[in-house]
Amino acid sequence: MQPQAAAPARWQRLWREAVRDPRELLGMLELPEAAVALSDDAAAEFPLRVPRGFVARMRKGDPHDPLLRQVLPLDEELRPMPGFALDAVGDAAAKAGTGVIRKYRGRALLIATGSCAVHCRYCFRRHFPYGQETAAAAGWRQTVDLIRRDASIDEVILSGGDPWSLATDKLAELTRALAEIPHLKRLRVHTRLPVVLPERVDEALVGWIAALPWPLTVVIHANHANEFDAAVDAALARLRDAGAALLNQAVLLRGVNDDVEALAALSERAFAAGVLPYYLHQLDRVQGAGHFEVDDVRARALHAALAARLSGYLVPRLVREVAGDPGKRPL
Numbered sequence: 001m002q003p004q005a006a007a008p009a010r011w012q013r014l015w016r017e018a019v020r021d022p023r024e025l026l027g028m029l030e031l032p033e034a035a036v037a038l039s040d041d042a043a044a045e046f047p048l049r050v051p052r053g054f055v056a057r058m059r060k061g062d063p064h065d066p067l068l069r070q071v072l073p074l075d076e077e078l079r080p081m082p083g084f085a086l087d088a089v090g091d092a093a094a095k096a097g098t099g100v101i102r103k104y105r106g107r108a109l110l111i112a113t114g115s116c117a118v119h120c121r122y123c124f125r126r127h128f129p130y131g132q133e134t135a136a137a138a139g140w141r142q143t144v145d146l147i148r149r150d151a152s153i154d155e156v157i158l159s160g161g162d163p164w165s166l167a168t169d170k171l172a173e174l175t176r177a178l179a180e181i182p183h184l185k186r187l188r189v190h191t192r193l194p195v196v197l198p199e200r201v202d203e204a205l206v207g208w209i210a211a212l213p214w215p216l217t218v219v220i221h222a223n224h225a226n227e228f229d230a231a232v233d234a235a236l237a238r239l240r241d242a243g244a245a246l247l248n249q250a251v252l253l254r255g256v257n258d259d260v261e262a263l264a265a266l267s268e269r270a271f272a273a274g275v276l277p278y279y280l281h282q283l284d285r286v287q288g289a290g291h292f293e294v295d296d297v298r299a300r301a302l303h304a305a306l307a308a309r310l311s312g313y314l315v316p317r318l319v320r321e322v323a324g325d326p327g328k329r330p331l
């Protein structure tokens with residue numbers, strides 16, 4: 001008799017039910033197609049994907065909703081923009097092995113998987129060749145061996161795609177192998193899942209965290225206060241209770257959060273959910289995302305206004321990633 005495959009977890013079922021048709025999304029939001037410059041070509045290049053729980057946080061009838069703008073494929077993406085490239089942050093040049101990127105001293109970034117629960121139109125990895133370049137696809141062994149051989153690496157960062165889109169038993173397989181490397185001291189996860197699909201933070205994931213031999217930092221990604229709701233708060237509380245330190249990184253995005261009210265509300269809302277603001281990134285200049293760019297003069301002015309208004313610990317660092325730099329460059 002064939003062994004039976006485990007039933008998918010609830011979060012996996014919700015993942016599969018994500019909205020993928022831009023017209024279905026507009027219908028759910030009671031928006032006529034004429035209200036937005038939808039692009040089938042942009043959707044063919046980088047498909048729409050958004051969990052239904054995230055759609056429920058968008059305002060109906062508002063084509064400028066800040067959550068909708070982050071996910072809707074628009075004509076503007078196809079406009080050629082000088083200086084915008086396929087690999088905006090030099091990932092290809094920093095590749096140390098299949099699925100491993102080495103940019104900064106002491107740290108190795110694992111492209112654990114190419115999958116995400118949501119497709120963010122401004123994503124700097126929207127053109128990344130995930131098919132061949134994930135650590136999971138290559139088998140963990142090669143990745144783990146590479147980290148084992150380099151004693152200067154003391155922190156592993158699970159990135160992607162979204163590393164928590166991997167099934168929990170896959171994550172456990174990876175971290176069991178990493179646990180045998182004596183020079184590792186810290187684990188970090190970069191994930192948007194606790195925000196866009198909070199059901200991902202289930203009992204199995206909390207159990208995985210509890211079994212880790214290193215302190216865990218979870219860097220979530222929210223760009224607007226409206227991305228938080230009671231389910232997100234509960235997921236973040238479960239992560240904190242499991243012992244994870246929580247930070248937020250946001251991207252400064254025109255038409256989404258490029259005013260001081262929106263940025264202040266984001267910091268305050270994240271903090272209320274137990275998350276410290278960490279980075280506010282200047283947009284990575286990836287092809288297709290030019291319409292989200294805020295120029296540096298305005299970015300600095302917004303950041304200064306934010307600093308004048310909030311307690312220091314609520315002000316994220318305004319940074320840009322520059323290929324070849326030894327760390328994020330402050331603006």
Ligand code: SF4
Pocket residue numbers: 115116117118119120123124125160161162192221
């Ligand atoms: S979740 Fe992160 S990696 Fe995935 S599309 Fe959004 S920004 Fe890119």
